[in-house]
Amino acid sequence: PQSPVHLAVDLGASSGRVIAGGMADGPSGGQKLVIREMHRFANHPVRVHDSLYWNVLSLWQNIQDGLTGAANEFDQVRSVGVDTWGVDFGLIDRNDQMTGPVRCYRDPRTNGILDKAFDRVPREQIFQETGLQFMQINTLFQLFAATEAGETSLEAARSFLMMGDLFHWMLTGEKSIEVTNASTTQMLDPRTKKWCVDLLDGFGIPHSFLCEPTEPGTTLGNILPSVSNITGLVDVPVVVPATHDTASAVVAVPADGFAPQRPDWCYISSGTWSLMGCELPAPKVTPLCGELNFTNEGGVRNSTRLLKNIGGLWVFQQIRQAMARRGHDVQWAEMAAQAADAKPFELLIDPDHGDFLAPPDMIDAIEAFAAKTGQKKPESPATLYRAALEGLALRYRACLAMLEQLTDSEIKTIHIVGGGSQNELLCQMTADACNRGVVAGPAEATAIGNVVMQMLGTGQLNSIEEARVLIRDSFAAKRFEPSDASIWDAPAERFNQLAAES
Numbered sequence: 104p105q106s107p108v109h110l111a112v113d114l115g116a117s118s119g120r121v122i123a124g125g126m127a128d129g130p131s132g133g134q135k136l137v138i139r140e141m142h143r144f145a146n147h148p149v150r151v152h153d154s155l156y157w158n159v160l161s162l163w164q165n166i167q168d169g170l171t172g173a174a175n176e177f178d179q180v181r182s183v184g185v186d187t188w189g190v191d192f193g194l195i196d197r198n199d200q201m202t203g204p205v206r207c208y209r210d211p212r213t214n215g216i217l218d219k220a221f222d223r224v225p226r227e228q229i230f231q232e233t234g235l236q237f238m239q240i241n242t243l244f245q246l247f248a249a250t251e252a253g254e255t256s257l258e259a260a261r262s263f264l265m266m267g268d269l270f271h272w273m274l275t276g277e278k279s280i281e282v283t284n285a286s287t288t289q290m291l292d293p294r295t296k297k298w299c300v301d302l303l304d305g306f307g308i309p310h311s312f313l314c315e316p317t318e319p320g321t322t323l324g325n326i327l328p329s330v331s332n333i334t335g336l337v338d339v340p341v342v343v344p345a346t347h348d349t350a351s352a353v354v355a356v357p358a359d360g361f362a363p364q365r366p367d368w369c370y371i372s373s374g375t376w377s378l379m380g381c382e383l384p385a386p387k388v389t390p391l392c393g394e395l396n397f398t399n400e401g402g403v404r405n406s407t408r409l410l411k412n413i414g415g416l417w418v419f420q421q422i423r424q425a426m427a428r429r430g431h432d433v434q435w436a437e438m439a440a441q442a443a444d445a446k447p448f449e450l451l452i453d454p455d456h457g458d459f460l461a462p463p464d465m466i467d468a469i470e471a472f473a474a475k476t477g478q479k480k481p482e483s484p485a486t487l488y489r490a491a492l493e494g495l496a497l498r499y500r501a502c503l504a505m506l507e508q509l510t511d512s513e514i515k516t517i518h519i520v521g522g523g524s525q526n527e528l529l530c531q532m533t534a535d536a537c538n539r540g541v542v543a544g545p546a547e548a549t550a551i552g553n554v555v556m557q558m559l560g561t562g563q564l565n566s567i568e569e570a571r572v573l574i575r576d577s578f579a580a581k582r583f584e585p586s587d588a589s590i591w592d593a594p595a596e597r598f599n600q601l602a603a604e605s
């Protein structure tokens with residue numbers, strides 16, 4: 104990109120990036136949006152005894168390294184913004200210090216918490232107030248577990264910040280809670296965007312540390328002199344993007360229009376998780392939505408992300424780690440190639456099964472799942488790789504039917520964005536299993552969504568529709584047409600039964 108650029112810090116649950124985005128002359132005339140990766144780094148939770156934490160200081164160090172690289176490279180940086188995964192948070196005490204390390208949502212302190220929570224406040228009431236899918240990782244249940252355990256960090260806390268907000272505070276000294284990520288907490292009313300304080304009282308969770316949510320596009324303030332000294336970026340403002348990575352990714356879906364009443368497209372934001380859903384003008388907090396366990400997360404410009412969390416490429420990633428533990432260092436491309444050659448439907452696994460949330464070893468967990476569901480022990484690693492991808496495609500198929508039912512519409516196109524859009528086998532499986540056309544890309548949707556929200560905030564762009572036209576013109580997408588759809592019918596039936604039983 105040409106100066107001035109916007110810097111998107113995009114933190115996912117397995118890696119982080121600092122990406123510069125801005126305009127540049129296209130090869131055949133006209134201006135295009137261009138991004139350039141300045142820095143990429145790993146992000147893994149760290150275990151201490153039984154607890155699982157994020158290495159926040161290492162992330163902060165890497166963010167500063169990325170910003171320094173950008174300051175050296177570009178004459179002018181117009182703004183910076185951070186997006187991250189959802190649900191996790193940091194707490195700040197009265198002396199403006201962090202109260203302690205930040206827990207990872209896979210920390211086991213919320214195991215079994217849902218039943219305990221429903222004894223306190225009925226499930227239907229929680230759904231009615233928050234419109235969110237029930238997952239033990241949600242902030243509400245993390246805070247409930249912390250309250251029950253008497254965690255001292257809660258007593259000391261004066262401010263609550265979601266992950267993006269935490270880094271914005273490190274950059275500017277300003278404390279804020281951005282609304283799209285606040286919407287993942289299960290503590291916010293999706294209609295009014297107010298905190299559900301009665302609900303929090305019901306759980307005995309303190310809430311004086313919550314502030315009014317901020318809209319994406321807001322200018323928070325300039326980065327602090329201490330940060331300028333380290334990075335060389337001077338007088339650069341933080342312009343808040345949709346700090347929830349999924350909300351940023353949805354902004355970058357190269358679709359026509361914005362938040363239609365009756366959508367004919369849906370998205371899958373494909374990474375460690377797969378978030379599959381529709382962008383709608385308003386939440387749908389209905390009994391059917393609760394029954395199907397869909398979530399009404401907040402999107403930009405007051406839109407709703409009606410979606411479902413699906414286990415995602417986590418299982419695939421963790422099989423790779425388990426292989427490494429066994430002394431085999433396999434690369435992604437090799438795993439995909441072996442999966443493509445493996446026999447279809449040898450093993451069915453449900454990526455959303457609780458056994459796969461955080462097992463010590465994914466291969467052991469899959470073998471145990473096969474035994475428990477009366478399936479053959481997987482014979483080769485290729486069977487495992489293929490099962491991880493087929494399981495996702497089968498979940499997508501079930502989820503698509505639910506989405507059509509919920510939105511009373513016919514979905515013709517599935518947009519796959521995020522890193523997983525580069526897995527061509529998975530894209531084709533998705534087209535086949537769902538019997539729909541798939542448009543794959545952009546792979547860096549989250550960072551692109553982050554950049555365009557900063558461009559909206561600084562007046563470079565005027566609307567999401569305009570941003571999407573620009574994204575479509577700037578980043579090539581790949582189409583996958585369904586073929587062999589019917590061979591998925593029988594496995595889908597077996598899969599749904601297995602998912603219901605286990």
Ligand code: LFR
Pocket residue numbers: 115116187188189190191208240287347348349374375376378412
């Ligand atoms: C995706 C994501 C999901 C959220 C999960 C946990 O990266 O943000 O949307 O449910 O991570 O935070």
